[in-house]
Every structure is written in C-alpha cells, then in structure tokens.
Amino acid sequence: MVTIGDVARAAGVSRSTVSYALSGKRPISRETKERVEEAVSSLGFTVHSGARALATSETMVLGLLLQFHEDEFPPAMLQYILAVTTAARKRGYDILMVTEPDGAGAIRRVTSSNMVDGVVLLDVTHDDPRVDALRESGKPGALVGLPMDTEGVDIFDLDFSGAGRMLVDHLHSLGHQEIVLISPPRDVFQRGAAYAWRFRDAALERAARHGIRLHAHYGESQEPAVEQSLHSILDARDQAGALIVHNDASIVALPSVLEDRGVKVPDDLSVVSLYSRNFGRSFRLPYTAVETSPDQLGQEAVQHLIRRIADPDNTPPVVRFVPPEITDRGSTA
Amino acid sequence: MVTIGDVARAAGVSRSTVSYALSGKRPISRETKERVEEAVSSLGFTVHSGARALATSETMVLGLLLQFHEDEFPPAMLQYILAVTTAARKRGYDILMVTEPDGAGAIRRVTSSNMVDGVVLLDVTHDDPRVDALRESGKPGALVGLPMDTEGVDIFDLDFSGAGRMLVDHLHSLGHQEIVLISPPRDVFQRGAAYAWRFRDAALERAARHGIRLHAHYGESQEPAVEQSLHSILDARDQAGALIVHNDASIVALPSVLEDRGVKVPDDLSVVSLYSRNFGRSFRLPYTAVETSPDQLGQEAVQHLIRRIADPDNTPPVVRFVPPEITDRGSTA
DNA sequence: CTGAAAGCGCTTACAG
C-alpha cells in the first residue's frame, strides 16, 4: 500500500508537511501544497483509517444499533436505517450496523474497542438495558425512543402523545362519538416501547375529555394473525364510526380487510393512522395520517450526535419531540 | 482508556505475553494465563480495534454495499441486509453499511482506506461499475447478482433461469396455454439487473417449447402506478388463465387488485411468484412461489468471503446459483 | 515458556 511516507518522498517534503497539507491544519505554501496534491493523486494515496484512528482517537464511524423484533413490521425500520446512514455520510461518517440480540453487550463491544465515535440507538424502550451500557461507555449517543431515565442522553422521537391527541381531536371535530384504536401488539407494550402507550394513553385521555368512547385493542404483527385480529376487532366494534390504527402491519393489511368486509372509507368508516409518506407510497395507503418523519428524526439525531462528539461538554442535552403533522388524504368524514 | 500495558503491569508480565495469552498464538503457562485473564477482567480491557488493525492489517469489518433504487421495493432488500449482518457477526465480523449513490467510489473509499477486509455487493448489475472498482481494489468481494464479467469475483445468486423454467413447467403441467408474466419495471432491465431478463428469457423460451403463449409485461415499483399497471395488464390479457409475477411491489399489491376485480385464485386465475417465506408472511401472500432464499444466499456469500479473506489465493472462485425450490400454496389449478 | 524491541501508518506538539 502507499503510505504518507511515499507521498512525502515523491513530493520532496516531510511526512508532517504532507499531513498538514492534507488536513489544512497549518498554513502550507502554495507550491508545496500543489506538489503534495500531485503526489497524492498520482500515487493514489488514501489515509489508512486505522492508523488515523489510533493517532487521533477518532474513527469517523457511528454505530447504528437496532434489532428486528418478531413484533415489529420490518419495512418500517428500514426508513430509519436509511435516514441515519444518509445523514451520517453527508457529514463524513460511516455507519457500523449492529443488529445482534444482546444490544447492551454490543454497545460495550463497539465502544470499548473504539470502533465508533458514538452510537444511534433505534427503538429504545422504557427500561432499555442499552441505555445504561451507553452511559457507562462514556461515548456520545442519540436515542430514538424514550427511556425512563433520560439523564445524560439525547433523545429524538415523534411526539406520540401529541399525535394521539391530534387524531382524536380530528375525529371529534367531525362528530365521531365512538372510535376504535388498534395499538401495537401486546408484546410491544410489554417490551416497554413507550411510543405504544404514549400514543394510546393520550388518545384515551383526550377522548374522555371529549366524551368520546374510545375502545383500545392490541393489533398483531405477523400474518395471518394481523388480518384475523382486524376482522375480529371490527366484528366486535361494528357500531364505531372511526378507526385509529397505530400499528404498521395492521395499516398495511387494512385496505384488503375493509374491501373484504365491503366497508367503504370514509362513507362507512373514517380511518386515520400514523406512517411516513414513503411508507404510505410503498403500500398505497390512502389514509389521513400523522407523518412519522423518519428522515427528519434520523437527520436530527445524527446531526446532534456529531455535534456532541465534537464537543461533548458544551452541547446541551436534548429531548426532542417532533411535533405531529397531519396529512389529510380524505379518509375521514 | 485501559491498554495492554496496564494489563501487563497488573499481571506482572510483558505486553507480548498478554497479547499471546489473549490470542492463544503461543503456549502460555496456566498460571500466567490466569493472572492475565484476571487483570483483563478486573481492568475491563478491550483491544483497541484501530491499533490491532494497524498491526495486523485486518479490521474484522466487512463492507455491505447497497443502494436504494426508486425502481425497487425497499422491504425486499431488508432481508439480505439482515442475512449478511447476522452471518458476519456469527463469524466475528462487523458490517459497515455503505449506501451512497456512487457505489464504485464508495468501494474505492472503504477499501483504499483499509476500513474493511472485504465487501459484499448487493444487487449487482450486468455492467456494474462497482465490480471493476472491486477488482482494482485487490480486496476480496462477494457479489449478489450476476455481472457480465465474472473473472476474479465470487458470485451468489438464485438460479433465476431455472426459476423461470420451473414456474412455466408447473403451469404447463396444469394445462395452462396462455400465461401473463409481470416482470420488474423497465428501469430495472435498463439498469442491467440480469435477474430480470434471466428469469424472463428462460420463461419465454420454456413457454415456446411447450407451445404456450407467454405475454411478458413490465410491472411498476411505486404506488399508485403498481396497481394501475396491474389493472391495465389484466384488462388487456383477460383471456389468460395464469399469472407469473416476478416483481415485489406487484405481488404485494396483487391480492387487493384481484379482490377489486372479483377474480378468485385459483378458480379464475392461477398465480405463481418468487419471494421468500418471510416476505410472504409480512404481506400475507397466499401464492405458490419459488423461494428466493435471502438467508441462504447471504450466509453463503459471507462464509465464502471470509474464507477468501483468510486465504485469497487458494480459495477457488465460485459462481453459485441456488437451485429454485417451489413452495406450493395452492394458488394454481 | 517469556521478554525486549521493532514496526504498522498516521498526527501533532516541539523547534526552528
């Protein structure tokens, strides 16, 4: 391989001059700089990332920690992966993708071996063991999802409580008095994914205030249970005029379930949900929904994480809840 | 941070002894080894990955190169990502996920900076510029997808030609004489994704041999075009008794399109496709299909790549086409 | 069975 020494020799300067010419960290004369650049490109020099990491204690790599749970709909997670990766690369960082089941162990592994400068945790739960592991690691981290103890970590999430209130208000303003809510699967609640109950509890509370009957049910995540559960919930609640679906697998399955049942939206039933624009496009979902903004969330998380890496102490901790925005697709009446 | 020197001091031995005790690359006395291990765990020592990479020229990281094209259905790619990541971790490797648009440049970047020991290329096309970049890099690579020039690279893919023949044979054995094929979008062909024409051409050839009329159409990848194209193709070909869908977005949209049209499977129409078990489960696809085996493909690619990293010269080049297997879900008659 | 030392390829004070 070609090293900085080769470049120095070819350009007739010292290795330190090459390093400075490349980094711009001290002034270099115009002609020296040109000679260095010529040598670099003619030799095809690239800095050895391990050597640089050893010298600077910076890897320019971010860890992305995620898990594929049985109770989650895989396509939904992809949007966050892509958002984080793109945002990182735009700022010169690469992404180490870590998916092993033992997330806390994985954090210890990649931080203590100095493989990454910081980590992004996806799908953080209420008592997520990864959060303690992160704190102990001393590396900066950005969380997507809300843990019980937010001390010393940066948090980025949709305002699920606000989203729940917003959708209930929307249906209330149209005069609905009886609403069915399809939540994430029971396992998601038990796992401690706060987004599930933040949304549900806010919706319930808001409905109560409006005097609306809101029936909350758990949805499913795997077919054929998804469709079956939708049918049985709709069977049991056929007097309700509106449906709130906070469940990715269920919203994807809903169009064909409703078609099966001969239910017309919004004439027979008003439907609202939460999903991103791209998600809705992949599956042709025609429902009025709160935009979940994975791109924005991923970008803000990465941006803040990088700022904290650069200046761990003077960066204020942030708990950022992206305000919900509703996209009206005409599925309510 | 705690270094190997700290461990050596605590254990009362030299740094080299610590290194050897940890790696097992030379015999260490039982008691020395125990003292080292005790020091390691009490101090919480982990090898600095950059330092090790610098000393050994091995990073224990694999690059995973992929792009999200407009003309592809995102959820399908996720299965390969997960398969590769899991297989790599099982063998002690981490995954650097590289998604930038300039794939060839990305390969140059991560290989020449020695960030990875090898790369996996997903979705390789006929004249994929990444393949040349890979060859020039001198690093081992495993490709998923078939390039024009297979010299010096290892290839792992489904036998799409065999899959095309198998599905046509299956329909032929049931007496079908007129079949519609929905291929990937035109853009996928133009991009040079060989799997698209390998499947189609083999199906056409096989159909011709059987004296079957096979009408090949391009499908779409984005809603609402997907559904519209399905409707217009089915309108134009309403005399056909069987449908082969080689298009992820289309097969996901098919159930509701057929329901819309009042078409019963398999009574009115036989349907066959290609997708993985998990993919089918996510979307409740009830169709007889060739299993695309992303898990197996990912695992074989990683396994072979790691073998080649260990011994670049004595590892024979491989072009591996996983034989198609049909899963009968009763959607044909 | 163990140690002292060279070397991997960088960056960055220190010195001029």
Next chain:
DNA sequence: CTGAAAGCGCTTACAG
C-alpha cells in the same frame, strides 16, 4: 512556512 521526532496501542518476529 517546514522538519524531526514522539506517540497512539497493538502484534509478532527475534532471542533466550
């Protein structure tokens, strides 16, 4: 504006 040298934390011949 530039150079010589130390140092980052490992691994591995070399030597005993």
